[in-house]
Amino acid sequence: MMSGSRLATIARKEVRHIFRDWQTLVVVLVMPVMMMFLYGYALNADAKEIPVMIEMPSPAPETRQVADKIDASSLFSVRGTVPTASDPRELFRLHGIKALFRFPSGFARDVRRPGGARVQVLVDGSDPNLGTIIRNAAEPMLLGATLEVLGVEQPKVLDLRTLILYNPEQRSALFFVPGLMAVILLMISALLTSVAIAREKELGTMGQLLVSPLRPLEIIVGKIIPYLFLAAVDGFLILAVGRVAFGVRIAGNPWFLGACSLAYIFTALSIGLLISTLAKRQQHAMFMALGATMMPTVLLSGFIFPVASMPLPLRILSHIIPATYFLEIVRGIILKGVGLKELWTPLIVLMGEGLLLMGIAIRKFKVKL
C-alpha cells in the first residue's frame, strides 16, 4: 500500500535538492546540448586539405599537370615539390605531411607505355581513418588526372548508381541525435538516481527515512519521479536542438517517440536503483553508473560501431544492453517514420528488461541498514 502524500513528500524534497544544487542542474541541462555540438562537429569526418608533398625528379609538363590536379582537389593541399627525397620520413617529420606522392623520373614517358608508370604513395598510417581516406582517394584521383592529361577517354563498362535511403544526404546529425538520446537519457536517469540514493546513505539520512513509516517503495518511487521528469526534459532538449541547429525532423509519430522514451527512462532508472542498492557512497554510485551506462551505450549499442561487425561476445553483450533496442526504436521513428507495428519487438524487450531490473532493485532494497 502506497500513500500518495508520502510519495509526494519524498518527490518534493528531491525536487528541492535538485534546485538547491543548481550547479548539477546546469550540468544536466547544458551537457546534452554541448555533447550535440561536439558530436555534430567532431563526427563530421569529411577530410579536407590534407597536407601532402610531391616528389618529382624531372618536371615534365605531364607530371606538373597531374601534380596540379592533386593540388586542385579539395581533399589534398600540396605543401611543396622536391626533386628527390633521400629520406621520405624526414619530410613527414619536418613538414607534417600525411602523404608523399613519388613520381618516377620517366613519368611522362612511362604513362604512354603498355606497362604504365609506377607512382608510389607513402601514407602516414598513424591515424588509421585518415590513412584509409587517402588510400581510397589516391588511386581514382591519380588515374583520372593522368587520363585527362593524356586526353584519353576511359571506356565505360559499368554505370554504378547508389541511392541512399532514409538519410539521403548522409548527414551525421541524423545519426548522432538518436545516439545521444540513448546515451543522455540513460546516463541522467541511472546516474542521478543512484547518486541521490547513495547520498542518503552517505549522509546517514537513509536511517532516518527507514525508521519512519515510509515504505521502501515510497522512497524509491518518490525519488525517481523527479529524475524521470528531468530526463524527459533532456530528451526534449536534444530533439529541439537537433531540429533547430541541425535540421533533424522526426519522420514518425512524436508522441510514440515520447512514450518509447519513457519506457527507456524507466529501464534506466531501474539500473540506477540497482546500482544504488550496491553502492554505499556517492562516488561508488557515480563510477558504477558511468561504467554501466556510458561506455556500453557509446561502444556497444550500435551508436558508433555497427553491431553486425562486432565479434560474437560483444554482439551478445550488445543484445543485452537496453540502449541497443532503444536506438533501433529511435532510428526507426526519426529516420524511417515507422511505428508500433515495426518496433514492437525492441519495445517489448526494453520494457521487459526494465521490469526485471526494477523487480530485482526493489527486492534488494534493504529495510534495514
Added chain:
Amino acid sequence: MEYSIRTEHLTKSFGAFTAVDHIDVAVEKGEVFGFLGANGAGKTTAIRMLCGLLAPTSGRGTVAGFDIIAETAKIRTRIGYMSQKFSLYPDLSVAENLRLYGGLYGLGGGELKDRIKEMAGFLGLGDLLPRITGSLPWGWQQRLSLACANLHRPEILFLDEPTGSVDPVSRRNFWDLIHRLSAQGTTIFITSHYMDEVEYCHRLSIMIEGRIAAIGSPRDLKREHGCATIHDLFLRLMERKSDGSPA
C-alpha cells in the same frame, strides 16, 4: 623568558566582521596552552594566522621566533598541526601514513626510518604499523595523528580540537602523551571545547566573539572568578551571548 608564540593586537577582519579582535597571547616554550572558545568565536581564524596560512589585517606576532607575516615558510617547518577533521588517510596503513607525513616535511631514508621507529615506540604504535588506519579504533587513530604531526620534531604542536568523542580513559591517555611531549620541551597549543580536559593545560585563554575574555592558569582563573571549574567559568563568560552564531 623564552616565548614560542607571541602576538600583539593580532586582528583579522572579513569585511565588516571582525573574527579576531586585537588579541595578545604569549605562550612559553614547553607550555601546554589551551585556546578555548565556542564555535565561531574565532579560534580557527587565529590558529590559521599563527600557522602562516592567513595574513592578519593588523597587529603582529611571532611563532618560534619568526614573524607570522614575513617568515611563514620558516614557521611551517617548525610547527606541527593536527586536526580532528583532517589528518590521516584511512585507506593507508599506519606506516604509510607516517612515511607520507615524514616525506612532506623532507625526511627520508634512514633518518625517517629512525624517527618512525622512535615515534611508534613513544606512542606504543609499534605493533600496529602494518594495519590499515581506518580499521583502528578512534583513540589509536588519534595517536597516529599525533605521531604524524610530531614526526619532524616541531617546536610547537598545534592541536585543533583533537579530541572528539573520547571517553575519560582514552582522553586521559591522550593527555598523558601531551604532557610527555611538553616535558621534552615541545610547546603545545591546543583548542578544545571540551572544558573538563582543558583543565589539564598549564595555562589557557577563553575567546569570546573574537576577543580574549580571560587568560591564565586554570587554578588562577577559577580563583579569580570564583568558579569551581573551567566549565562553570566558560558558561558564565558565555552567559551574555546567545547561541545564535553560525559554525
Added chain:
Amino acid sequence: MESIVSIRSLAKDHAGEKALRGISLEVPDPCLFGLIGADGAGKSTLMNILATLSDPDSGEVRMLGLDLRKGFPRIRDDIGYMPQRFSLYQDLSVLENLDFFADIFGIRGKAKAERMDHLLEFAGLAPFKGRRAGLLSGGMKQKLALACTLIHHPKLLLLDEPTVGVDPVARRDFWTMLKSLRAQGISLIVSTPYMDEAALCDSLALLHQGAVIAGGSPAEMLAAYPYRLYRVEAAPDARISTLNYPGDKPPPPGFELIYPSGGSLHAAEKPGQAGDPLGRLRLAVPEAASATMLEPALEDCFFALLSGKTANAAGGA
C-alpha cells in the same frame, strides 16, 4: 512498573568482532537512560538495534510491548532516532526539514503547523527557521535534529552521542531540553562518552567490550565506589599549578589509581590503609602540597570500573 525496553542476552557481531556479548537491560517507563562506555564498547551497535535498523544475532528485545523482530514496523511509529552523525538535509532549511519529517509521518494541516511552531519554539530555532541546516552551528544542528525526531510524538527517543563536538553552552541547553522531555513523560535512551552528562540521567548502564559491567542510578553507582578518593594539589605558589601523572607509572604505595582531573590529581586509596596519605603520595609526586578527601564523581567511578580492565586501553577500544 512496565519496562519500555527489555533486553535479554542480546548478542551481535559487527565486522567480524563481537560487538555485543549477551547483554541484558531493563529500561523503566518513563526514564532518562544513559548508555556510557568507551569508544567501541558497543553503544552504537546497541542503538542501531533498538532503532530497528539492524537485527540482533541472538537474544530477545521487547520494546513498547512488542517483540523487536516481528513488531519493528509498528515500533517505528513510536520511536524517534537520532544517529551519531548529523542526519538531516543540509541543503534544506530548518523549516523544510521539519516539514519533510512531518509529511512522512503523515502529520497534516493545522496539527502540523501547530506541532512545527511548538518544536521551533522548544528548540529555540524560531528565529532561524529560514536558514539552511548546513549553515547552523553545531549546537543548533543537534537541536534541529532533536526537533525532527520529536515531530510524531514518539514515546521513546534514541539519541546516539548527540552532543559530541558541541560547545558547552549548547550542550547544556540540549540537556535542558532532554530533561524537559523526560518531565513530559517521554522515555529517552542517550549514549554519551561524557560523565557530566551521565550524571543527569535517571539510570545508567556502563558498557565495556560489548558487555554491561555496571549499572544503576548515578547515586547508586557513586555509593558503590570502593575507594577513598583524594584530590592532590600543588602548592598555591608553584609556578606550574597543573599536575600530571604518567599513565605508565605505577600508583604510589597504598593507592589503586592516580590520574589528573581538573588540573589536580585524583588518587584512589585502597581500603584499610594506615598512615599519612600525603606522605605516600609524595613518594611518587614530589610537588604534591596537599591531599584533601573528596566525594567521587561519575568520572572517578568510570576510572575505577575500567582501570583493571583496560590495561592496554590507550586507544579506548
